[in-house]
Amino acid sequence: MKELVYQRATVIFALLLLVTGISFWLTVGHGAANFHEAKSVIWTQVIILAFVKVRWVLLDFMELRSAPMKLRVLFEAWVTGVAAFLVLTDWLVA
Amino acid sequence: MVASQGTGRSKDVTTARGRIPAEPGIWVFILLDMSIFAEMFGIYAWYRAVDHDLFRSSQNAVNPLYGLIYTLLLLTSSWCVVMAVSAARQRLIELSSKLVLWGFALGAAFAAIKIVEYCAKFSAGITPLTNNFFMFYFVMTLVHLLHASVGLGVLVYMRRQVSHLAQSTVGTDGRRMRMIEVAAVYWHMVDLLWIVLFALFYLRG
Numbered sequence: 001m002k003e004l005v006y007q008r009a010t011v012i013f014a015l016l017l018l019v020t021g022i023s024f025w026l027t028v029g030h031g032a033a034n035f036h037e038a039k040s041v042i043w044t045q046v047i048i049l050a051f052v053k054v055r056w057v058l059l060d061f062m063e064l065r066s067a068p069m070k071l072r073v074l075f076e077a078w079v080t081g082v083a084a085f086l087v088l089t090d091w092l093v094a
Numbered sequence: 095m096v097a098s099q100g101t102g103r104s105k106d107v108t109t110a111r112g113r114i115p116a117e118p119g120i121w122v123f124i125l126l127d128m129s130i131f132a133e134m135f136g137i138y139a140w141y142r143a144v145d146h147d148l149f150r151s152s153q154n155a156v157n158p159l160y161g162l163i164y165t166l167l168l169l170t171s172s173w174c175v176v177m178a179v180s181a182a183r184q185r186l187i188e189l190s191s192k193l194v195l196w197g198f199a200l201g202a203a204f205a206a207i208k209i210v211e212y213c214a215k216f217s218a219g220i221t222p223l224t225n226n227f228f229m230f231y232f233v234m235t236l237v238h239l240l241h242a243s244v245g246l247g248v249l250v251y252m253r254r255q256v257s258h259l260a261q262s263t264v265g266t267d268g269r270r271m272r273m274i275e276v277a278a279v280y281w282h283m284v285d286l287l288w289i290v291l292f293a294l295f296y297l298r299g
Binding site for chain 2: 001003004005007009010017039046047049050053054057061062063067068069071072074075081082090092093
């Protein structure tokens with residue numbers, strides 16, 4: 001069991017929990033009070049943190065880190081493209 | 095392609111630049127499915143940007159603690175499934191089977207609490223027809239819940255494949271292992287999509 005736990009994916013799992021906690025604190029906790037002053041900044045932080053987590057799941061849980069570059073690039077493009085669209089829509093359309 | 099292992103219809107695809115996890119076909123499915131969700135995320139973001147005040151005020155009716163609990167359940171479930179795949183590779187059949195069961199139990203808890211949350215919304219008079227925010231909220235989280243429900247079935251299949259690993263012959267062993275990986279990849283996609291939904295609907299962004 002120890003050998004299973006002591007692997008990169010466990011470190012990633014801990015990081016996923018940490019970033020989830022940070023996102024929650026930034027918005028529901030601390031950040032909520034300052035919402036009206038910097039709503040696009042908070043949205044940007046939330047989206048970027050979410051897609052950092054998505055990328056970790058793709059690379060380390062779904063094992064794309066060791067996959068051929070072409071396959072990895074497809075999913076990295078999905079992460080970058082969707083995150084960029086969500087962030088830019090808020091800054092440019094709102 | 096420089097190497098191909100296993101026998102039967104499906105083969106372990108390894109190229110000079112890396113190994114394709116599970117089966118190539120599952121990645122086509124995953125990419126298409128994620129593209130459909132990307133479209134939904136984009137349309138949601140557009141509507142939210144156009145009518146920010148409505149989305150912001152409606153979001154106050156969504157309890158963020160539910161979102162946090164779902165996220166912790168699915169992340170932990172995914173981690174169990176990662177360890178289950180590692181255990182299966184080492185032919186620790188019993189341990190792998192238990193880990194898949196834990197992954198299933200956490201996923202089932204996610205689905206059960208989601209239904210409780212839906213019921214609470216309906217009893218408070220909130221439906222998909224309430225406004226645009228709740229239309230997106232119900233449609234997107236329900237589509238995700240359907241994916242999670244299919245995923246629970248996939249985890250049952252994964253557990254069967256793990257238990258059959260013990261009786262596998264050299265010929266079927268590689269194929270079973272790849273089917274286990276296919277199931278794991280699908281379940282991680284369910285987790286991955288939830289991470290975005292959590293940010294869109296539950297965090298006060």
